Amino acid sequence: MFSLFQKFKEGLAKTKSTLVHEIKRIVTLSPKLSGASLEEIEMALLAADLGTGMTDQICREARKAYETQGRAGLDFLEIARREVEKSLANAESPLIKLPGAVTVVSMVGVNGTGKTTTAAKLAHRVQSEGLSAILAACDTFRAAAIDQLKLWGQRVNVPVVASEYGADPASVAHDAVVAAQGRKADYLFVDTAGRLHTKHNLMLELMKVHRVMDKKLPGAPHETLLVLDGSTGMNALNQAKEFNKAVKLTGLVITKLDGTSKGGMVVAIHRELGLPIKFIGLGESPEDLQPFSAKEFAAALFSE
Helix, strand or coil: CHHHHHHHHHHCHHHHHHHHHHHHHHHHHCCCCCHHHHHHHHHHHHHCCCCHHHHHHHHHHHHHHHHHHHHHHCCHHHHHHHHHHHHCHHHCCCCCCCCCCCEEEEEECCCCCCHHHHHHHHHHHHHHCCCCEEEEEECCCCHHHHHHHHHHHHHHCCCEECCCCCCCHHHHHHHHHHHHHHCCCCEEEEEECCCCCCCHHHHHHHHHHHHHHHHHCCCCCCEEEEEEEHHHHHHHHHHHHHHHHHCCCCEEEEECHHHCCCCCHHHHHHHHHCCCEEEEECCCCHHHEEECCHHHHHHHHHCC
């Protein structure tokens, strides 16, 4: 467990150092919990993209602790850690696995969030747990995306079903389901093209890819994971809302948290949408994609 906490701590270092530094500075300067110091703390929490709901909750609990126990009860970092952990308690959810059948996982999101890499890392992850996986290159708009997935396939030793650049993504998805069934694979990870949530025609095309898979294997995709870039902060919320309208999302994967000070967006987005956070990306290597843990996340965010 130590190494997992270490991973979270290193991955969230940017958010944590800014946040903890600010809170300690404010609390040290103002031993009494004045309106002004509370306002400053509020600004620090909002700057980390924890969102207004979570920020209000933390400040309310801090005020309560201060009123009942005075300065002694005001361990602000501990209060914040506890409230964030509580808020994320039902955010944890393992990847679905169908018994004795292919589990199809569709990776969706806007351009540049890390879908291709995430699909490959997830395939690597399930293989390291003794299960078999196949990757499907359904981002046929970019020749580079097909090549990138093939490279990842070689790197993590996972077969890739692909067609040529410009092929119909739905037909690639169909062939991938057939291949996964034929090989009795445990998982099929489908890398879809990055699309802006505002582009209606691209959203329709994504729905078609899902329809075709469902026709070939009823119930597929069994997981639809929205990959969000952690550094976009609260802008990711609109993406999540729009994708959720088009294709029923079953969970979120939040990447690039190691490169941002806006790690609090994980909390805000979960609060807003109630979607489980399946995995978070805390670095470049395949092992840096970790199942989400509310306890480790909250501790890493507010540890001294």
